[in-house]
Amino acid sequence: EVQLVQSGAEVKKPGESLKISCKGSGYSFTSYWIGWVRQMPGKGLEWMGIIYPGDSDTRYSPSFQGQVTISADKSISTAYLQWSSLKASDTAMYYCARLLGGCGYDAPCYFDYWGQGTLVTVSS
Amino acid sequence: QSALTQPASVSGSPGQSITISCTGTSSDVGGYNYVSWYQQHPGKAPKLMIYDVSNRPSGVSNRFSGSKSGNTASLTISGLQAEDEADYYCSSYTSSSTLDVFGGGTKLTVL
Numbered sequence: 001e002v003q004l005v006q007s008g009a010e011v012k013k014p015g016e017s018l019k020i021s022c023k024g025s026g027y028s029f030t031s032y033w034i035g036w037v038r039q040m041p042g043k044g045l046e047w048m049g050i051i052y053p054g055d056s057d058t059r060y061s062p063s064f065q066g067q068v069t070i071s072a073d074k075s076i077s078t079a080y081l082q083w084s085s086l087k088a089s090d091t092a093m094y095y096c097a098r099l100l101g102g103c104g105y106d107a108p109c110y111f112d113y114w115g116q117g118t119l120v121t122v123s124s
Numbered sequence: 125q126s127a128l129t130q131p132a133s134v135s136g137s138p139g140q141s142i143t144i145s146c147t148g149t150s151s152d153v154g155g156y157n158y159v160s161w162y163q164q165h166p167g168k169a170p171k172l173m174i175y176d177v178s179n180r181p182s183g184v185s186n187r188f189s190g191s192k193s194g195n196t197a198s199l200t201i202s203g204l205q206a207e208d209e210a211d212y213y214c215s216s217y218t219s220s221s222t223l224d225v226f227g228g229g230t231k232l233t234v235l
Contacts, residue, residue, distance in 0.1 A: 037170075044211075044213060044226060044227075044228050044229040045162070045164075045170065045213050045215075045226045045229070046226065047215075047223045047224055047225065047226065049223070050223065059222050059223060060222065060223070061221065061222065061223045062221060062222065095169055095170070097169075097170075100175070101158075106156065106217070106219075107158070107217070108158045108175065108176060108217065109158070109217065109223075109224050110160045110172055110175045110215075111160075111162070111170070111172060112172050112181065114169035114170060114171070115169065116169060117169055
């Protein structure tokens, strides 16, 4: 059974750093892209970035380039999303999800399995 | 502002059919057959319902169907059931960005 298990909720202060995780199991972790999706309170879904754990190829949405860092440790089948300096506007639910498709130029890219979400609250 | 435009809300009675639209441009919906739809119940992670415009993943009810005409993709739900009440998001490949884009989401209310 494919599963993505995310780390627990976090409460942080502005300016602090944070790294949340997403552990995959039940499939070949290095053979599928993993993506991160942000959902701010009461708002819609936003593509943040994706990573291919097999070779660590990483792509970011323009809105998130430079704002977050996506990484993966294939030895423990875990992907990460990290911030170096959180802002109140980073308060949101963050989902990781496995991607189907090539996720490249003129290629499909669909989230087929999702983690349970990690709620990040940034408040002074 | 989302790159793909969806109605904020739609509603229907049990047993009826509803259609949710997702309007983009020739750089995304209109130019490629890489449109997907996701269902999200409150407090839950999204679920893939349609991919490649009209394909259903295994386990998704055949009451859900997808189509596309020009720059607009559509999700149709037939035989509405109370459990279909949720938010629905479209997503499409776009040549204008490094990653795909979501629509703003549509809240479906089953009356």
